[in-house]
Amino acid sequence: MLTFIGLGLYDERSITVEGREAVRSADRVFAEFYTSRLVGADVADLEAAHGVDVEVRDREGVERDPEPILAAAETGDAAFLTAGDTMISTTHTDLRLRAEARGIETRVVHGVTAQSAASSLTGLQNYRFGKAVTLPFPYAHGGDGVPDSVRETIEANRERGLHTVVYLDIKVGTGPTGPDPDHEEYMTADRAAGLLADGWRDALAVVVARAGSPDAVVAADRLSALAGREFGEPLHLLVVPGDLHHVEAEALVGLAGAPESVLEE
Structure with missing residues (x-):
């Protein structure tokens, strides 16, 4: 399973309850902050708030080398985090399509844009x-x-x-x-x-x-x-x-x- 989760606009508390539960239940948690970021929280804040380790990927690591994300989603539950909503201002449709093509179930947990x-x-x-x-x-x-x-x-x-x-x-x-x-x-x-x-x-x-x-x-x-x-x-x-x-x-x-x-x- 690959779950795309929008973190909302400001800090580690801006995520929805559904998103928080999805992050905490994931086996691995990935994130990107090159298109936007939370102005009131850093990666350490997110990790502390949700009790997880967050693996930050740069643009190349998402768009050109998504294999670690896809492999994690193929063998367990992976979460992919972005500020705002993952499929509106920051669109990761290509990553979702790659996952679906490999038979990986996907879902989207929206955040405020x-x-x-x-x-x-x-x-x-x-x-x-x-x-x-x-x-x-x-x-x-x-x-x-x-x-x-x-x-x-x-x-x-x-x-x-x-x-x-x-x-x-x-x-x-x-x-x-x-x-x-x-x-x-x-x-x-x-x-x-x-x-x-x-x-x-x-x-x-x-x-x-x-x-x-x-x-x-x-x-x-x-x-x-x-x-x-x-x-x-x-x-x-x-x-x-x-x-x-x-x-x-x-x-x-x-x-x-x-x-x-x-x-x-």
């Missing part, structure tokens, strides 16, 4: 979101500023009146000069706002920082204004709203501190 939290915290209605994008560090895509694909997605959503979740790049084990096992870098919302402001200086945007934590921050303003503010420790994301329902507009003022003058334009 950053996108659902962003909707909940901002007051923006979840069915009014369009396609999400990830904003990479400029060095990661070999260009300057914002990739055309990101701009085109945001514009397409805005033309349809839809909101855009902009996930912010995470680099673990790879830096500006190539592979670096000690490199860990998280794009901040102010940096992302500065990059996007080159195309939409006066556009309204919403920062969501540390969703799921006790000190989560939600702040709405023009991109140019958000670029000049600091939002503390990661993880951060941005939302670029489309057309606003009046309740959504009220929520951005009341919950995110949006200037009423921006919403009136």
